[in-house]
Amino acid sequence: MTMTTVATAHAPTAVAPARGGALSLSHMSPYEAWQFCESLAQTPLLPDAYRKQPASVLWAMEYGRALGLDVVTTITTIHVIKGKPCQSADLMLGRARAAGHRVRIKSERTRCEVRIQRHDDPDDETVIEWTLDDAVTAGLCTLRDERPxxxxxxxxxxxxxxxxxxxxxxxxxxxxxxxxxxxxxxxAIYTPEELGEVVDQEGNPAVVERADTPPMQEGVTVVQSTPNTPPQAERRDYLAEAVTTPDPDQLAALIDAARTSGAPEHYLAALDVIRQAHEAATVEDVRKLYEALQESGENAEQLARVAHIGSTKPGARQPEPTGPAPHSAADARAAEHDVPADEKAAMEAENALRLAASRANLPTLDADFERVYGLPIEQATAAQLDAFRQMIEAAAAGGAQ
Structure with a gap:
């Protein structure tokens, strides 16, 4: 046996996908898969849940591989809502038909009927009908002049x-x-809308400005052992309002409203902490309150609220003014890319924040940040982003001890 033959016998054989075939994790080594997910997570074309979250991308792709889906189909049809995988109705339909089951759909403006016959039991036919009355019962809409x-x-x-x-x-x-x-x-038994997401016409999560979504309303579509519950009224987020309400009289009225609404004691206690933070005279007073809360095991979200209030007190570090000092290194770097220094600082702070959230396994970063500060991450200042990152890192360090 020649050396050439020996080398050939021990060389790893790469299994490449057929030309024109869809990309799949099955054609990659673990290292290649992670590198691919890191690259894919940087594109702005991804849904929000996957953008800048390579670990989430890898999880979704592994889930898609278990379903026999390629990368593009997985990313565009598998969504993670509140930590649960869900798929579009069209993907559910496609998988049912691919399994050999016969599906018949009769769709009208005010009703839709779906009939499914199992391929292994043609006599077993499931018939489901949804009407606008069902949608009203589930709390999804109301009717005005017989229209949703x-x-x-x-x-x-x-x-x-x-x-x-x-x-x-x-x-x-x-x-x-x-x-x-x-x-x-x-x-993945739910669609995004069933888990509380606002969706577009195709059933995919839509990026819209909306009020806080109440807990998932389990209506006639939830089957098996999940009980039906009546529609729930939209809940007022008193904590988010309190963070931006420094006026003592308005804050007192807000706390009274929360108490009247029947809010639990721990919720009222959180409102009282925010009141104490507003009443503090300086950032040092707020810092002492923050440290006491941290020692008592307060959650990261409440700590972030207190830190935000502290950033408005005298003596707090303010965001850098637009345009750095002449001839500074930051000025030179910003000039190279025609990016204002404050915007560049915010971009760097956002990257650091998302990295900290990824390390702390916090998939709800964007929603949590907007709940605390009242604005999306993309509109926040570097100081706000850094404050929230420090809260996440502090909470993660406390949990590791």
Missing amino acids: YSRDKNNQPQPWERFPRAMLRARSIAESVRIACPEVLHG
Whole structure:
């Protein structure tokens, strides 16, 4: 046996996908898969849950591989809402048909009927119908002049008002597939809308400005052992309002309103802490309050609220003014890319914040930040981003001890 033959016999054989085939983790080594996910997470084309979160991308791709899906199909059709994987109604429909089950859909403006016959038991037929009355019962919309009515906090029409036929179709498909052939879902049994997300006409999470979403309303579409519950009224976020309400009289009225609404004692105690932070005279007073809360095991979200209030006190470090000092290194770097120094600082702070959130396994970073500061991460200052990052790192360090 020659040396050439020996080398060939021991050389690793790469299994490449066929030309024109879809990319899959099965064609990558673990290191290549991680490198790929890191690169993919940087594109702005990804859904918010995956953007700048390579670990989440890797998890989704592994989940998609278990379903036999390629990378693009996985990223565009598998969504992670509140830590739960979910898939679009069209993906559920496709998987049911790919498994050999016969699906018939009769869709109208005010109702949709879905019939599924199992391929292994043709006599077993599941029939699910969704009407606008079902949508009203589930708290998804109301009826005005026999037409669906659903508005956001800016009085803009929501999907149930704009696309009633598509919404009814998605609900009917999701429920019928769950009942007739749940084995094709592999655990992702809900659509994004069923988990409280605002969706577009195709059933994918939509990026919209909206009021806080109340807890998931489990209606007629939830099957098996999950009980039906009546629609729940939208809850007022007194904590978020209190953070931005330094006026003592308004704050007292806010706390009274929370108490009248029947808020639990721990919620009222959190409001009282925010009141103490507002009443503190200097940033040093707020820092002492923050340290006491940290020692008592206060959660990171409440600590972040206190830190934000502290950033408004005398003596607090303010964001750098627009335009750094002449001839500074930061000025030179910003000039090279035509990016203002304050914007560049915010970008760097955002990167550091997302890295800290990834290390702390915090998938709800964007929602948590907006709940505390009242604005999205993309509009925050470097000081706000750094303060929230420090809260996450402090909470992570406390949990590791």
